[in-house]
Amino acid sequence: MVIPAYNEGGALAKVVQEVRAEYPNVVVVDDGSSDDTFEVARRSATYCLRHLINRGQGAAIQTGIDFSLLRGAKYVVTFDADGQHCVEDIAAMLAPIRRGACDITVGSRFLGEVVNMPTARRVTLRLAVLFTRVVNRVALTDAHNGLRAFSRRAAERIHITLDRMAHASEIIDMIRRSGLPFQEVPVKIRYTEYSMSKGQSSRGAVRIAVHYLLGRLMR
Amino acid sequence: MSALELNAFQILLLVALGLLQVGIIMAMVSGWVTRRDGSAWGSLILLAGIATLWPKLTGRVAGALGIGRGADLVFYCAVVVMMIGFWLTYMRLRHLRRELTLLVRHIALLEAQENPTPNDVKRTQGPSRHKVKDD
Numbered sequence: 081m082v083i084p085a086y087n088e089g090g091a092l093a094k095v096v097q098e099v100r101a102e103y104p105n106v107v108v109v110d111d112g113s114s115d116d117t118f119e120v121a122r123r124s125a126t127y128c129l130r131h132l133i134n135r136g137q138g139a140a141i142q143t144g145i146d147f148s149l150l151r152g153a154k155y156v157v158t159f160d161a162d163g164q165h166c167v168e169d170i171a172a173m174l175a176p177i178r179r180g181a182c183d184i185t186v187g188s189r190f191l192g193e194v195v196n197m198p199t200a201r202r203v204t205l206r207l208a209v210l211f212t213r214v215v216n217r218v219a220l221t222d223a224h225n226g227l228r229a230f231s232r233r234a235a236e237r238i239h240i241t242l243d244r245m246a247h248a249s250e251i252i253d254m255i256r257r258s259g260l261p262f263q264e265v266p267v268k269i270r271y272t273e274y275s276m277s278k279g280q281s282s283r284g285a286v287r288i289a290v291h292y293l294l295g296r297l298m299r
Numbered sequence: 300m301s302a303l304e305l306n307a308f309q310i311l312l313l314v315a316l317g318l319l320q321v322g323i324i325m326a327m328v329s330g331w332v333t334r335r336d337g338s339a340w341g342s343l344i345l346l347a348g349i350a351t352l353w354p355k356l357t358g359r360v361a362g363a364l365g366i367g368r369g370a371d372l373v374f375y376c377a378v379v380v381m382m383i384g385f386w387l388t389y390m391r392l393r394h395l396r397r398e399l400t401l402l403v404r405h406i407a408l409l410e411a412q413e414n415p416t417p418n419d420v421k422r423t424q425g426p427s428r429h430k431v432k433d434d
Contacts, residue, residue, distance in 0.1 A: 129410070
């Protein structure tokens, strides 16, 4: 389980505790936080890595994937640190990969359940889905869900170069290019005041799209 | 070309361009700037010097290109050069950011191997096999 964390000291311990209760190998990557995220991660996680300076969520996820592969992981699951995801969904994410039906699963809140999602966020995410269909040419129902699972061979093909939030679109590109089979899995997302304060604004979404397009242009 | 009658502004500009040219040559010699980049900037400074020395020349070139005034030609060229400069700087910055991320990742992986958490029951044996990838 790879959990990227940036200034998540307030929510991290509970999230890690919940995940570790079911899955013992939890890797937290502290992305240069200025709060006590690293100390919390060291106490609660199985493995803890620290970026000396903030490099963005995409960079933190790649660090976590690299570490997991070095430690011989058979599966890699990415999980957000803000408490939005449900641990119960991880089993459903891993099931198709374990039985060999696919190599990658991507969580979809629109196939599953959403709790307390603000309308503005819903609209932004719908537009992101449209963007993914047009630009990435992948028909997903939820383009920017942090809950993803990879088989080892799929994780080995993930090389995130867009360090910040545009990595979500880059991962979709990599999934398409890899030619590996993937599935969407219904998951539950819980929006809380805390998770909303950590999330992206609509303006941020535009910035992410621009970063992604620029990154793609210069690949 | 008519005999050169330079005003104070032209003289100042030529001195500035001359110093810039010397700086570029020194940077090329010392290896701070690649030969390709240095040649490009040097040629640009040379063209700016020619345009400063013979301002009517830009008018003739502009007329041949159908632009009209020499000042317009200089302005358009300056905009294009600035845009190329911004783009190259952005690319360089992007490359540096990428290298920085790889370095930060490498250090994070090494640290994690050397200082496992109290919960890491396996405890790491041996140094990191991770290598910083070439960009």
